[in-house]
Amino acid sequence: MAQVERIGVSLDKKLLSMFDKLIAAKGYQSRSEAIRDMIREQLSTERLSNPKAEAVAVVGLVYDHHSTKLMAKLTDLQHSHLLQTICSTHVHLDEHDCLEVIVLRGAVGEINRMAENIVSQKGVKLGRVNFVAADAL
Secondary structure, three states: OOOOOOOOOOOOHHHHHHHHHHHHHHOOOOHHHHHHHHHHHHHHHHHHOOOOOEEEEEEEEEEEOOOOOHHHHHHHHHHHOOOOEEEEEEEEOOOOEEEEEEEEEEEHHHHHHHHHHHHOOOOEEEEEEEEEEOOOO
């Protein structure tokens, strides 16, 4: 582990009590680890606000596999952006619906454009994009 420095934080009792309940509910072993995670999350959010920042994103889709040519369109979109597509996984949910999980890497702005193009395809019932800064702390 990198060199660790100790700091002090002053909180009023009510805020500390609420924080302790939150971290207990989430399963943290210590306040320090919870605070580190909160700082990492905030720094990642700040980095991801820059459209040129490098990131990894997971695009999750639920779609009707009977939708005309949708699977071919999704495959074509991934192949046309091959450097951004790391992998994809296809899961059959029932006789009509499939779940597709696509992992993309690149600049936030480029990933957003590709993800919006994927999610907006006719036949996609639900789509969600989750980002992680590529230079995670």
